Amino acid sequence: MELLSPVTQIGGVGEKTAKTLQKIDVSTVKDLLYYLPRTYKDLSTIKKISEVKFGETAFLEVKIFTQPQVKRIRRGLEITSFQVTDATGIANVDIFNQIYIKNNLTVGQTIYLYGKLEFKFSKIVISAPEIYFKKPDNPFLPIYPLTAGLKQNMMRKFVKDALYKTELKEYYSTGFLQEFKLPDIKKALHDVHFPNDIETASVARARIVFDELLVFNRMMELLGEEKRQKSAAQLTDVQDNRDDFLSRLSFELTGAQLRVMKEMESDLTKDMAMNRLVQGDVGSGKTVIAFYAMHCMYEAGFQSVLMAPTEILAQQHYETAKELFDQQQIVCVTGALSAKSRKEINAKIADGEVKIIIGTHALLYGNVKFAKLGLIITDEQHRFGVKQRAALTGDKSDVHTLIMSATPIPRSLQLVLFGNTDISIVDELPPGRKPVKTYLIHQNKYQDMISFIKNELHAKHQAYIVCPLIEDSENMEAKSATQIFNEMKQYYAGFRMALIHGKMKNMEKQEIMDSFCAGEIDVLVSTTVIEVGINVPNATSMVVINAERFGLAQLHQLRGRVGRGSAQSYCFLVSDNESAYERLRVLTNTNDGFEIAEQDMQMRGTGDILGTRQHGTSTLKVANLIADIRQLEQTRDVLKIMKKNRQFAQEYRAITQAARRELKNKMIEIALN
Numbered sequence: 001m002e003l004l005s006p007v008t009q010i011g012g013v014g015e016k017t018a019k020t021l022q023k024i025d026v027s028t029v030k031d032l033l034y035y036l037p038r039t040y041k042d043l044s045t046i047k048k049i050s051e052v053k054f055g056e057t058a059f060l061e062v063k064i065f066t067q068p069q070v071k072r073i074r075r076g077l078e079i080t081s082f083q084v085t086d087a088t089g090i091a092n093v094d095i096f097n098q099i100y101i102k103n104n105l106t107v108g109q110t111i112y113l114y115g116k117l118e119f120k121f122s123k124i125v126i127s128a129p130e131i132y133f134k135k136p137d138n139p140f141l142p143i144y145p146l147t148a149g150l151k152q153n154m155m156r157k158f159v160k161d162a163l164y165k166t167e168l169k170e171y172y173s174t175g176f177l178q179e180f181k182l183p184d185i186k187k188a189l190h191d192v193h194f195p196n197d198i199e200t201a202s203v204a205r206a207r208i209v210f211d212e213l214l215v216f217n218r219m220m221e222l223l224g225e226e227k228r229q230k231s232a233a234q235l236t237d238v239q240d241n242r243d244d245f246l247s248r249l250s251f252e253l254t255g256a257q258l259r260v261m262k263e264m265e266s267d268l269t270k271d272m273a274m275n276r277l278v279q280g281d282v283g284s285g286k287t288v289i290a291f292y293a294m295h296c297m298y299e300a301g302f303q304s305v306l307m308a309p310t311e312i313l314a315q316q317h318y319e320t321a322k323e324l325f326d327q328q329q330i331v332c333v334t335g336a337l338s339a340k341s342r343k344e345i346n347a348k349i350a351d352g353e354v355k356i357i358i359g360t361h362a363l364l365y366g367n368v369k370f371a372k373l374g375l376i377i378t379d380e381q382h383r384f385g386v387k388q389r390a391a392l393t394g395d396k397s398d399v400h401t402l403i404m405s406a407t408p409i410p411r412s413l414q415l416v417l418f419g420n421t422d423i424s425i426v427d428e429l430p431p432g433r434k435p436v437k438t439y440l441i442h443q444n445k446y447q448d449m450i451s452f453i454k455n456e457l458h459a460k461h462q463a464y465i466v467c468p469l470i471e472d473s474e475n476m477e478a479k480s481a482t483q484i485f486n487e488m489k490q491y492y493a494g495f496r497m498a499l500i501h502g503k504m505k506n507m508e509k510q511e512i513m514d515s516f517c518a519g520e521i522d523v524l525v526s527t528t529v530i531e532v533g534i535n536v537p538n539a540t541s542m543v544v545i546n547a548e549r550f551g552l553a554q555l556h557q558l559r560g561r562v563g564r565g566s567a568q569s570y571c572f573l574v575s576d577n578e579s580a581y582e583r584l585r586v587l588t589n590t591n592d593g594f595e596i597a598e599q600d601m602q603m604r605g606t607g608d609i610l611g612t613r614q615h616g617t618s619t620l621k622v623a624n625l626i627a628d629i630r631q632l633e634q635t636r637d638v639l640k641i642m643k644k645n646r647q648f649a650q651e652y653r654a655i656t657q658a659a660r661r662e663l664k665n666k667m668i669e670i671a672l673n
Ligand code: ADP
Pocket: 251, 252, 253, 254, 257, 280, 281, 282, 283, 284, 285, 286, 287, 288, 406, 430, 431, 533, 535, 537, 564
């Protein structure tokens, strides 16, 4: 079997399974071998209750301490509960719907549990663990990310067969492997799937990550070389424009905003293309900076594009633009447009009749032709797509580019991703902002919070209620949002309320958002669709239900939706999961996005061997830029050594070739959260 053979050559994989495997981007034997376990089930080490951290999954040897009791919660939900102990502590076990299990359990009996320990309502709880009545024979097993139609056992069998039947050849020289202390690829691939312990797995994975990051670093280098050579419209007399622009604003700019504007001016007056990332915490006032750049281009007769991640945000930028520019010169390209008006707008863009073009990322790709494009701005980018710009400019015209982001990027990552990009930081908030007060809300404080918000509403302020994040299921998410909306309707009878979720039509979402912005809705219940950029200064309360399901950075972004006016704002993180409190407390302690990002990284830990797999066209299949940041730095150094050292010339050529191939074939997309 060859690496590039189709998966159907693997024992047990028929046409149907092959189709299922395609859903997880596995179509060749190679794809399968590089489809790494998400984690491992370690049934080799028995842990003590007292030594397991909350939130950790562990294997325990325990004695049944209390007689199992069955509780019927509602139709279709029955819970069997009992306590277990191992002399270091007592844990409460909940089993869902398998009531027959009760008959196999007696007080005093020894059983083995594999499950996650959590701290809820001041008790140690293990929900839905796997129960073993004797020690398992196969104690260390890979766990793969699955999709409907796949099972762990099937995957394990396929991978075993593939490893057995494929001849895996090492592509580095022995000298190279020795120099950088790497295991042979054959061993690495075997060990990453079927290790004896976690250390072996981690060394094996590191080899695979090494390969990917080496190519990735080289790609970034090549891109940098390419970009440095670009030229773009050179402007003159921009200073005159600045005063004119400032006079149109209703506020004084902060020192940080002015500094960044000047940094941009100096880019735009050079004959090289501007390539700048503007980073600033939520609410720091990046929009006005973007519009200033558009203004400069406008005065010089060039068109500019501002791309927003959502239609709602595009619409909002459009409204702001109307206050700053000649209305006839602005267009907003959204999905709400009819085919006819879309065509008209495209014609105006092609004629050069309009100069300020605002829209969503998606809508601006494709058939739009520009008369005289000078600048592309991407707002609120969490994903940095390198080829996106090329798609927009047809790879030909050289334009200035500006990226606006509230996502803090650690310094060493900046070096690789933006080695040839200039970075401006907006490190000051507009005056008069009061830091948002953030509280953790446990069940017993829930009603207090509800009444507190009622007072805010009586004071004519608005509130956001964000519903639990349910990954991979928009349907479930919508359902749970609807439930919460109905619950809230009872608490806030008499106030104007609306619900937004991902299953609704864009038009409908847009209308609700507009009314909320206009102050016609008091309470907006929504899924995370409001996460980015929305600006409603009169909203002072933000509630996040099941806050433990969100990442810290995401919660910080959500919180940034309030505290945008002069009134005191509040953020309530509702969670009954006390295991998550340590993490969530970072948010109650600071409002500084960079600090939150740092702490988030530290808490996720580098010992964590699982990298989140990035789906789709991403170049990085195994490596994760944040979790594997040490290795990113290391491979950067390795690349330098390879370049200098003739002994590695062959490897260097191979890496360069691979990097060129990737650059040509794929859209490079780097997700940072
Ligand atoms: P972000 O950096 O998150 O994109 P925005 O650009 O949306 O922030 O700005 C947030 C709010 O602050 C907007 O209402 C904007 O008009 C206002 N704003 C921006 N700069 C200033 C300033 N210098 N003084 C007062 N308000 C400002």
